[in-house]
Amino acid sequence: MKTSSSTSSVIVISVIIAAIMGLSSCGRTAGNEFFRVENGRFVKDGRQINFIGANVWYAPFLAADGEYGDRQRLAAELDSLKAIGVTNLRVIAGAEGADGTPYKVAPTLQKAPGVYDTTMLQGLDWLMAELGKRNMSAVLYLNNTWEWSGGYGTYLEWAGAGKSPLPIPDGWVKFSTFVSKFVTDDRAKALFADHVRYMVSRTNTVTGVPYKDDPAIFSWQICNEPRCLSASDSVRTVFAGWIRDVAALIKSIDPNHLVSTGSEGYYGCEADLDLFREVHSSPDIDYLNIHIWPYNWNWVDKATIVDSTAAAIRMTDWYLDMHLPVAEELGKPVVIEEFGYPRDGLGYSKDVPVTARNVYYSHIFDRLMQSVQEGGMIAGVNFWAWGGEADQSDDRLWWKPGDDYCGDPAQEPQGYYSVYASDTSTVSLIRNANRRLSTLPF
Numbered sequence: 001m002k003t004s005s006s007t008s009s010v011i012v013i014s015v016i017i018a019a020i021m022g023l024s025s026c027g028r029t030a031g032n033e034f035f036r037v038e039n040g041r042f043v044k045d046g047r048q049i050n051f052i053g054a055n056v057w058y059a060p061f062l063a064a065d066g067e068y069g070d071r072q073r074l075a076a077e078l079d080s081l082k083a084i085g086v087t088n089l090r091v092i093a094g095a096e097g098a099d100g101t102p103y104k105v106a107p108t109l110q111k112a113p114g115v116y117d118t119t120m121l122q123g124l125d126w127l128m129a130e131l132g133k134r135n136m137s138a139v140l141y142l143n144n145t146w147e148w149s150g151g152y153g154t155y156l157e158w159a160g161a162g163k164s165p166l167p168i169p170d171g172w173v174k175f176s177t178f179v180s181k182f183v184t185d186d187r188a189k190a191l192f193a194d195h196v197r198y199m200v201s202r203t204n205t206v207t208g209v210p211y212k213d214d215p216a217i218f219s220w221q222i223c224n225e226p227r228c229l230s231a232s233d234s235v236r237t238v239f240a241g242w243i244r245d246v247a248a249l250i251k252s253i254d255p256n257h258l259v260s261t262g263s264e265g266y267y268g269c270e271a272d273l274d275l276f277r278e279v280h281s282s283p284d285i286d287y288l289n290i291h292i293w294p295y296n297w298n299w300v301d302k303a304t305i306v307d308s309t310a311a312a313i314r315m316t317d318w319y320l321d322m323h324l325p326v327a328e329e330l331g332k333p334v335v336i337e338e339f340g341y342p343r344d345g346l347g348y349s350k351d352v353p354v355t356a357r358n359v360y361y362s363h364i365f366d367r368l369m370q371s372v373q374e375g376g377m378i379a380g381v382n383f384w385a386w387g388g389e390a391d392q393s394d395d396r397l398w399w400k401p402g403d404d405y406c407g408d409p410a411q412e413p414q415g416y417y418s419v420y421a422s423d424t425s426t427v428s429l430i431r432n433a434n435r436r437l438s439t440l441p442f
Helices: 005-024 059-063 071-083 118-133 151-158 172-184 186-200 233-253 273-280 309-330 355-374 424-439
Strands: 036-038 041-044 047-049 051-055 088-092 110-112 137-141 217-221 258-260 288-292 334-339 378-383 386-388
Touching: 041 378, 051 424, 059 071, 059 088, 059 118, 071 118, 071 386, 088 378, 118 137, 151 172, 151 186, 172 186, 172 233, 186 233, 233 258, 233 273, 273 309, 288 309, 309 334, 309 355, 334 355, 355 378, 355 424
Parallel strands: 051 088, 051 378, 088 137, 137 217, 217 258, 288 334, 334 378
Antiparallel strands: 036 041, 041 047
């Protein structure tokens, strides 16, 4: 159809304006807005966001189109989680070092400094694309204090600090003494900063969307359970500075997404609430994290897992409540992003009941509901961890390459904390809690 020159000019101008507006609102269109924090609340698309999510650290491993990947299973797991209202997943975006290390997941993402496994990178890309299709989101954590994915110990090895001991068989003291050096080792931290730049600057090979523009990212997370592992005030100061520096680095590359620490809270900050406050006071840290582990922290023991749920709940409330004034002071929401409770009697088989776990989960969910109803600071929780359809044979207590990935990483007995699809009572509990959460007025 022929148009006049004046009409053509109007059309051209309109197209230019639309293009400019599209560029300025990249990722901000309806349904694609980034998660953000306003007035101490998570918001997206003009709505307050609260969630009951899951830890599924191994999701990028399943998504990799390689020897140990299983995209069909991953798609089924995502569909199962979405069906019970779980849309916020916490997953790993960094595993370092050579494959074949005992009690360590495989295959790793970064084989040597700056040397990446393309298949594993594309697995993360595929996962993010699948999450986007389902209107789900991920917290992507980039480092780990612990040995099961490499983390601190591997970066120290690469920096020339020597071979990292392992808790099994070398013992906790040798391991923790070695990895505590990470916080003060500038070379190790520089190598990690390179990884941060590489990952945060990445463009998804499946969707073609830069990660910084992907609305399926809930937040970048600096580290899984970052610790300084030191009683020294000077080391704690360096630790807080490192967290601030990494957060600022992430924001300099990607100002669109939230940034979080991955902290356990008071215990993860060497029983120093002032350190927790200092770490999370950074303007580049958007919300507070805490983890809660009644059995690991000796609040209950094997013989009393069922009978001592009341004690576990009492200690949980004590631990949680000490952090809330810090959240209120800083005006930042809190996510209980790891919590777990073993099967009855510390059994690992799927046949072992989960009576105590269900009681404990119910209390965590109730604390979230109460907070939402009262306008409190607890905004979300992520249980540890989703095992889904993973096989858990009686003779497979310790993970080895080729075994199914489940919620328990390689340094823990398989079945330790996993919530399997066959745990129908727990699955129903999560589904019903998410339904209840969705009906609460904000």
